[in-house]
Amino acid sequence: MSPEELEQLKFPVGTFQKPNTITQDYIEECINTIEAFPQNIKDQINGLDLNALNYKYRPNGWNIKQVVHHCADSHMNSIIRFKLALTENTPTxxxxxxxRWATLIDGNDNNLENSLHILxxxxxxxxxxxxxxxxxxLKREFVHPEHGKHFxxxxxxxxxAWHSNHHLAHIKQALKFKGAFN
Incomplete structure (x- = not known):
């Protein structure tokens, strides 16, 4: 598989591109995406057996259940980041x-119910x-030390919103390839 093909598998919706101008319509569209995400995930995984939940979306990638658990973990962190920025002055x-979280017992659990409740x-x-x-x-910021910049x-x-679409696409991709990368 070529590096370009691997990159496409890793980023099926592309990488996040910040618009030059962030409009109210853009924000509304993003919030709609964020709000719809839990149901979109449920729609994709409904009725999957354990074999399908273990399908990977790319070589050396996560399986479907790890993606779902990761989204719960990541989006718990996201709401905390928003609240920190809203209540503190440019927090880090x-x-x-x-x-590493994806390798913990709850990050690879066969039961997705708790992560779906969290989402x-x-x-x-x-x-x-x-x-x-x-x-x-909306102009308030936090500092992400890993990236060394303000967001x-x-x-x-x-x-x-991109992160939601990114991982939803991973699940769809894993289902499309039906375990080819396991």
């Missing part, structure tokens, strides 16, 4: 080793929070 957030709850809370942020608060909340809304 704490990164985590998502690859439903976190995305419900996050949607409510994001729909009620003022234009001024505004309006940019971060786009990042998490």
């Amino acid at each position: 957030i704490r990164p985590y080793y998502e690859d 439903t709850g976190v995305h419900g809370k996050l949607g409510k929070l994001l729909r009620n942020i003022s234009k001024e608060d 505004s909340l309006e940019e971060t809304i786009g990042i998490y």
